[in-house]
Each structure stands twice: as structure tokens, then as C-alpha cells.
Amino acid sequence: MSIPHGIKRLGVLGAGQMGTGIAFVSALHAKVPVLLHDKSAHQISKGLSLIDKLLAKDVSKGRLQASDAADARARIQTADSVEAMRDVDMVVEAVSENLDLKRAIFREFAAKIRPDAILATNTSSISITKIAGAVIPEGEPAAGEVAKAVSGRVVGLHFFNPVPVMWRVDAMYEYQKLVELISAVQTSQDTLDRSRAFAEACGKEVATSQDVPGFVSNALLMPFINEAIMCLEKGVATRDDIDKTFRLGMAHPMGPLQLGELLIGLDTCLSIQQTLYKGTSDSKYRPSVLLERMVDAQYLGKKSGRGFYEYNN
């Protein structure tokens, strides 16, 4: 049985695809006031206008009362620094998929956010244990009480994109309703129980994974997308035929190339694949050269307007 999450205020760091979605479901479904921070003012205004659009669409389709939409929107405020989020009960980090960046951010969280707050990361592949190790103050023994208290608050709470959508296509297929819950070696049971309860309050279902590179979801998915890009690179099949094969032959709602660039972003795909490769030292995970070149060119997919496909809007 889940315990109450006890989150009265939430901080979200990163207003990209994921952070915006997490702020949305937290304010709308969990009814929790949210402080959203990003280093880029442009990303914040893009995120807020997406939230406005999604709420207006739900109201126009009759899925949401206008007053509930207005209440949810009023719960989302912006913060101009991590410092401004110091009183939250939980913070969810959703910045770019980079270990050094995440470790630096978690050190800042541990120093600036109230000492009983849960420190969650939305990472797709990076070790939660490595991130938790970063919050231990210098000179403190890792097995000591101070280290145990602070690193016990770190957890992996992996939402899926697009977070606001809870599609039910038919009785068999239910998409995007998942949150993957990952425990670091150091995570406390209380942090895990409250994080699970919070994800459920956001309208999600929880699956747990061990802290392995990519967790269950991306240890399986990302090699598949990477292999699809290798097939394209080698000329085994065209872009359209690769995607068509999985849509029409394997009952996938979209092909692997579409999935990688429409819902994830090729930069994130590359970072995850690199984490699998480095984390296992297994050559079967080497990233496709074409994937690297697409990221070099900043052809990241929908979020940058071009990937293997073009996006006019």
C-alpha cells in the first residue's frame, strides 16, 4: 500500500520537453504548486505557452472544466534560480542528459534546498547511484550518518514523453502512462515510497527497475533505435521502409526513427547510447556514426525542426 507523498510544493529544473510535461501533470493531476526553473528564459516561455495550449485543448474537447484548467495554470510559477526553490518538498531535475551537469546540479540542490526534500532525477540512463554520490559533502564518510541522510533522498523518477498524454488506444494498448522508479544504492525506503505515491498522484503507473545503464526501458529501447539508424546508414532500407516495417508489421504505433526523433530527440538518444556503451564496455552498444553526425549537425528531430524527417511547425 502506498503512503501519502506529502509533497506540498514541487520544484522542476529544466523547462524542455520533459520538465514542462512534469510541471503540467503535477499541477493538473497531483494539484501541487510547482516552481519551474530553466537557465534559458526562452525555454521557460516556450514551456508555459505549451502548457497554456494543452490546457485550452483539454477544455475545448470537454475533457477539463475551464475553472480546473485555470486552477492548474495558477499553480505553475517560475523561479529564477535553484535558491528560489529552497522550500520545496521535492525537486525533479530534467536538464540535458549529461552526468557532470547532473552531478553539479545535485550538489547545488543538496546545498540549497531544505534538508528533508526529495531530490529526483528524470534521467533516461545515467546511474542514480553516481548522482547520489555527488550530494555527499566533501570529507564525510560515504557510510556515515550525514552521507546516508543526504544521499538517501536521491531517486530516479523517469517520466516518458509526452508526459501530459495518457493515451488509451484500446483495451490492450495504453501509452505514456508509465513512470519508471529507480533506486540508487543509497535511496531510503521512505524516499521510494513517497516518490511512487507522487507519481501515482500525477496519474501515472509505476514500474521499478534496478540502477543499470538505461534501466529496463532504455536498455531495451535504445539499442533498437540505434540499430534502426545503422540500417539506414548501411542502406539496408530507406527511412520510410524502416518505419513502415515496424508500424505495419509489428503493431508499433510509430517506427524507430520516428520514435527517436519525434518523442525523444536524437541528442538524448546519443547520450543514452553512449551511457550504455561506456557503462557496459560492450561493443554491441556502440553508437551509430550517422546518429553522431545528425547530432553534430544539430538535426535533433522535432525539437530542432529537422531530423531524418522535416518539421515545418
Ligand SMILES: NC(=O)c1ccc[n+]([C@@H]2O[C@H](COP(=O)([O-])OP(=O)(O)OC[C@H]3O[C@@H](n4cnc5c(N)ncnc54)[C@H](O)[C@@H]3O)[C@@H](O)[C@H]2O)c1
Ligand atoms: N525526451 C525524452 O523522451 C525523455 C524521456 C524521459 C527522460 N528524458 C530525460 O529528461 C531530461 C531532459 O530531457 P528533455 O528531452 O526534456 O531535454 P530538452 O533538451 O528538451 O530540455 C533540457 C532543458 O534543460 C535546460 N538546462 C540545461 N542545463 C541547465 C541548467 N544548468 N540549469 C537549468 N536548466 C538547464 C535547457 O535549457 C533545456 O530547456 C534528460 O535527462 C533526458 O534524458 C527524456
